[in-house]
Amino acid sequence: MQDHMQDATWRQALAGSQMLFVAFGALVLMPLITGMDPNVALFTAGLGTLIFQLVTKNQVPVFLASSFAFIAPILAAKNDFGLPATLGGLVAAGVAYMLLAGVVKLKGTGFIDRLLPPVVIGPVIMAIGLGLAPVAANMAMGKAGDASVQLVPYDIALMISLPALLTTLMVAVIGRGVFRLIPILCGIAVGYVLAWLFGVVDFSPVTVAPWLAVPNFVAPELHWGAILFILPVAIAPAIEHIGDVLAIGTVTGKNYLKNPGLHRTLLGDGLATSAAGLLGGPPNTTYSEVTGAVMLTKNFNPKVMLWAAVIAMTLAFIGKFGALLQSIPVPVMGGILCLLFGSIAVVGLNTLIRHQVDLSEARNLVIVAVTLVFGIGGMVIGAGDVSLKGISLCGIIAIALNLLLPGGKGWRSKALSGEPKA
Secondary structure, three states, X not given: OHXXXXXXXXXXXXXXXXXXXXXXXXXXXXXXXXXOOHHHHHXXXXXXXXXXXXXXXXXXXXXXXXXXXXXXXXXHHHHHHOHHHHHHHHHHHHHHHHHHHHHHHHHOOHHHHHHOOHHHHHHHHHHHHHHOHHHHHHHHOOEOOOOOOEOOOHHHHHHHHHHHHHHHHHHHHHXXXXXXXXXXXXXXXXXXXXXXXXXXXXXXXXXXXXXXXOOOOOOOOXXXXXXXXXXXXXXXXXXXXXXXXXXXXXXXXXXXXXXXXXXXXXXXXXXXXXXXXXXXXXXXXXXXXXXHHHHHHXXXXXXXXXXXXHHHHHHOOEHHHHHHHHOOOHHHHHHHHHHHHHHHHHHHHHHHXXXXXXXXXXXXXXXXXXXXXXXXXXXXXXXXXXXXXXXXXXXXHHHHHHXXXXXXXXXXXXXXXXXXXX
């Protein structure tokens, strides 16, 4: 009996390490792009997953890690307010999730459909992806994300970034089994080897880094400008969260919106995001790659995610591991981001298509058009610290236009009017 239990524990630990392996590429890519510590991101992803599992009574097999939706606002906020103030904004975003969870508990989910219909969510998600397109292109060409400096010669950068992108594409499209779930990891591996062959990788930080080290935790700072800037961005990941919970429910054959309830899953996500912000890590979101892995392996046991979380937190204390991650050259990440950021935009486009939002109607056209231009074009409203721009501005504008423009019922999708989804 004891041998059987030990065998089951080892199987769960192995399955957990596989789940972390699947999530790993995207998990570490986000902090590397935003200049955060990847070891802190590993720790906060593990901690966030444990918090989520505690709040949801260990019923939902999901893993929480770095959210790509926050890349653009984090880059902009770090530049304007500094990292501690940006972290304060991320803590506030987590609190917004918690408040949303409270409203869902009291009112049900209907108000989300009214406040954030597809015509609002679609263009906001598109603006997140398209707004980041120049960052991906610059990095693929060997420049810093903001094009301020050429870090790797242009010719060499393209010989690294394009094969990394091609590998990611090929594995995503024709990969089989577990490979199909790790296209980012495969792209990073190929790009890293090429970068090493071209002499672009600097191993000296890895050599001097200690084997064991406490992650570089950073405390947040209260700054209202940063909070106002980041808070509206929480709209898109909150909706994405609902989609992910529905997706994992479809895979396991359970209704997680009823049990443990959407209010609990949102609360868990919010607490995880705030905890990450308090320690200097990126905000957390449920990972669809891991949902794919759950579907492939048919391993529906949520305990597996606890193992993935513990392994992530353990890796966070290996100093050389973090230094190795930070040695990944810019073109390697740039190539992969050309696909990833484009994919975010496509998710937004698919939201409009799937819910059959009629863009020939003037009302819908106006909302989508203005949201996209405000989000991508660099529109700024306000001055100094108290100003709105980018994703924050377009999110608020989309909600405001949807609430203020007449004719709000006509465009509503079938899915939101009580009819079953196609």
